[in-house]
Amino acid sequence: MRFQAGYLAASVVLPSLAAALPSSVENRDDVPAHIRGKRSFYSRDGIKRTVFEHEATGAKMDFVTNSGICETTPGVNQYSGYLSVGSDENMWFWFFEARNNASTAPLATFLNGGPGCSSMIGLFQENGPCHFVNGSSTPSLNPYSWNEYANMLYIDQPIGTGFSYGKDPVTSTVTAAPYVWTFLQAFFAQFPQYESRDFGLFTESYGGHYGPEFASYFESQNAAIANGTTKGENISLVALGINNGWYDPIIQYKAYIDFSYNNTYSPLISASQHTSYTNTYTSSCLPALKECSSTTGSNSACENAESTCYNDIEGPISNSGDFDVYDIREPSNDPYPPATYVSYLQSSDVMTAIGAQSNYSECPSAPYNKFSSTGDDSRSFLATLSTVVQSGIQVLLWAGDADWICNWFGGLAVANAVDFDGSAAFAAKEAVNYTVDGVAGGTFKTEGNLSWLRVFGAGHEVSYYQPEVALQVFKQTMQKKVIFST
Template identity: 30%
Template sequence: MPLLRYLVSLAAFTICSHAQFPPPPKWDKVIASRFAEDVTISYKQGEICETTPGVRSFSGYIHIPPKSLADLGVKNQTWPINTFFWFFEARNVDPRHAPLIIWLNGGPGSSSSDNPLGYNGPCQINPDANSTYLNHWSWTNEANVMYVDQPVQVGLSYDSPQNVSFDLIKGNVTLLNETTGIPEQNTTLAVGTWSSTDTYKTSYGSVQAAYALWHFAQAWFQEFPEHQTTSLSLSCVSYGGKYCPAIFAFFEEQNERIRNRTWHVEGEQFVLPLDTLIIENGCIDLPGSWFSYPIMAQNNTYGIETVNQTTIDLMLDNLNKDGGCLQQAYACGNLSLELDPLNVGLYESINNVCFEAGKYCDDNVQGLYSISNRSVYDITIPDDLSRVPPFSQAYLQRPHVQEALGMAVNWTSYSPAVNDAVRRVGDFARPGWLQKFAYLLDRGIKVAFVYGDKDYLCNWIGGEALSLAVNHTHAKSFNASGYTPIITNSTYTGGQVRQHGNLSFSRVYQAGHGVSSEQPETVQKMVMRLLNNVDVATGLRPVTAANGSVYKSQGPARVNDVTNKVDENWKQVLQVCYLLDVNTTCTDQQKEMIGNGTVEIQNYMIVDKNSTMRFPEVVGWGV
């Protein structure tokens, strides 16, 4: 299945069938910005997820009015940008002196606000989908972390609220108004409040998203001086491989304009203290990485031939032939560099060329893997396997959670409007991402590529090639560095890393697309080593020594011959049909039974042998 469509299947954006329209938020404070006209901030102190005594969290919105991006050349922003944040103070160190990490999900269009609840955040959700327990390997152990839903219309961020009804099985969305009224709900028909769902009222691609987030950051840091830490890092996953170099590079460009006094907008004068950009299994540069799909499909380190040679040959032909994937991508790139070098989607003709390039490559190269019936997120498991039901789908619709976070809209995990907007301008096939990494490195900002080695979608083979292609000042030294083991603890080696100074590339063993959640101890330790300016491999050597020498990892130039044993524990997983994710977790027969009301549902799970054996403590508690 094509990349963008696979990442954002309709199964992903569900709302609880028993959810109602969220009540008006009750804020601790609503303040008008002292620095930016008509910008307001609404927030409240948290009481869920992070329950460690004395450790605070905050959630809320920064409200940016229409036309606020005009100073950056975006003349068509006719909609408000209400950006949701969920901020957690560090647990084990003084938050006043702890580094700050902003975490962004990819998609494009995927929410970040469920990630505190089961990815790298402070807590995990219990099977009752109503309570949580602390995550031992949370990044917040040693850092302040802020999860942000962006671009606008993603997750809990919104432009204008819109009441909707939504069919959980068919995926049909109906906009509600005074004429339509509110339909009667049942097991499969939900109602709620979303964003407008207008694909023309959000960011058109990664660069415009960077503009909006910079305004957000200016308001946040100036209005909350107590959180003005000495370092700001950005960590992103998946499509964040495009979002985040665009965001961090733009942040640094604006820093330079502020420093040299060429940026004169009053209230936008805060220099952001950029430290580290972390990319987890990022899909970054199309021409530079798509050679990796045939390799990952057939010659991976797990010894799995996911497709036959005929399919591999077709992938290679579609990639390299005249009029094929690479040729179309280069045509997109050349037009973009000549006529729209900022990649802001100025010309429909270029947008169309780039859109078609991305679609062709999705359908005819990457997407041919779909016949394997294996997961694009983990080549070792079947496509239809769901390891753990998505408890966040229900938890984030609980009334006490909505009230605690100050939700202005119902939470959705994915925004089709944002995905369409990003695809429409051909963002996926556009060039320039590697140059942004090089710019950041040459400005002294650290860059870390972290890839789980079971992921097909944004795989480590392509990621490694891109890390070697970043043309920065110390590229030769990085490329000449060898791989060395990542020491997780005294008994486990978590992967292999190549590092020279501020640039590192890591292959993490036994992890797929969600590397932080699948190898939490390894990745948490890697991230803290990055922030503490020590080597990723051990955390024992300074990146820059007292005598000025720069750390360089030693070892083999390649680690493709380091093979893995397939973990077959997935075969013991009892598949559970979850009402709020029917198109991923349920069979066609189960969906039919849900639709005609011939099945018992408890705590959003179909009651059968699997759910009774796997979650006996909750399937009898009732929805």
């Protein structure tokens, strides 16, 4: 999810790599330096744990194997625990093997937004192996989990988010990227069977910032590894998917106004208010955002833009009626998706089983405040997104059409503004129905390696509302194809 300023809204079955790479072998001189490490085992609270210390990065992974929590499909392994980088910097992860053909299935990660919101949201409320149905206090298997197709990795970043704990040095999207890359380097060293797999990065909301920057950083690191200036494992990035993303404030603050007046459900503001907010956008918000970019993004200018645009547009509209900014069809106290997973994860028995060492916090304010202090929210990642599309990987931009906070009006305008060889053709295309087994689930258009999709009847967390559509578009994108109707 994306925070509002001033408002907090919110897998080959190998039970242990030791069997594949014994400690007596893993540090031999003929083992590449970037995968060398020391492995040890211990028990805590009666739970057996594995520790892997990655020689190249100095990172340490400490995790539990097959906790029995969430994924209960027979023969499907899972791993949960921490990557520690530096002193007292502990990043939580939960990894699930694919339910089908895990030994050959691709690898994908899902990151929630915020900034500072846990990816356990995505795991339990959206596309993970289990979910909570009708407010149940315990989870059940999700038949539309994305690990039906891919090995799935969920990461709580930056540190301080979700189960992650310790010192958080991250203050922006740009400074967050190296930590996730370091995590993946240690992950590949611990689980080398996934090193050469096709890799997909999927994210949502503030992921409109995370997705382009992280993908771009991974590709730049791949280039550095290829030319010998950096040691590490190539990340075989084939796909980037972002739903309901916050990409470009100049485009998307204007979209708040237009969507509020002319969405397909019900108007949230009147015609006169639309005119008034448009004038305010032009006279105050837009100049502040331009100042943020024209001064090469100084922190003070971008902080000012964030507060100006929130106070003049985002805040007033979002508080102008009783609607949920993540699903305008519902009142502001909307109980869906159910938040019962939070109390479940805060249970001491569950925490012990999965190896969690800190209390779960869904969207703590501390990481958000650090991003806010650099004005990160007001910075555009449209140019970075364009370079990722230009690189040739499959890119999917999609959005549930009932979401307000990162609505599809803005998402479509961003997609039409992406600069790549097919820009003009893409922008000129009209969207047509996107179907799943003949049933319309939205409207879409594609050109080259870029796909855009509006999903009918879905709020901010698309996979919760339309899981069948979401699984189909995930599979198609991971197959390195533009999306297509079935």
